[in-house]
Amino acid sequence: MSRKRYLALETETARHYQNGGLDANGHKPETRVSDGGSIPCRHCLQHVAKGEEFLVLAHRPFPAPQPYAETGPIFLHAKECARYGREQAVPEMFLGWERIMLRGYDRDDRIVYGTGTVVGTDEIETTADRILENPDVVFVHARSASNNCFQCRIEPAE
Known part of the structure; x- marks a missing residue:
């Protein structure tokens, strides 16, 4: 196996959304409460625990719009979490x-x-x-x- 890195959403981007910044569609993230199901936070790369608030928002993981720059929904912890470090x-x-x-x-x-x-x-x-x-x-x-x-x-x- 070659050496590779699994990179989570950048902290600056996560904080933008967690602080009410607009998503890729120009909307504020929606806040929901986890039922304990599969709610993967794209910043810490852990599931949001049951009862915790999380954000649902449109994210484009590319630097600029272009035909292959897909925009889609992601989840984030509503409160600050540490970026995936492993x-x-x-x-x-x-x-x-x-x-x-x-x-x-x-x-x-x-x-x-x-x-x-x-x-x-x-x-x-x-x-x-x-x-x-x-x-x-x-x-x-x-x-x-x-x-x-x-x-x-x-x-x-x-």
Whole structure:
């Protein structure tokens, strides 16, 4: 396995949303209370515990709008949480899931066709390695296999 990093949403971006900043669609994030189900926070990469407030908002995990810059819903803890710090380990929240989508992107933030795949969460490491071996791929998105929601970014470690 190659060395890679699992990068959560940047703290500056999380704080923007947690402080009421507008989302990618120009709306304030919605606040809800977790029922204890699968509510993955994209900043700490942990599930929001039952009874805790969380935000639902539209996020575009790309630097600028363009045809491949998908915008979709994400969840965040409503209160500040620490950013995921175990960058070289598969986030534990994925391990309770059955499947996840992985897809490679190039230096222009465009999908590299032929890299997208849905795999079991026990295959994240080896599949991300295989996708990152493609010379056109700069990073990989981990996304929900059922809803296509952005989870985190995977890239080679420096």
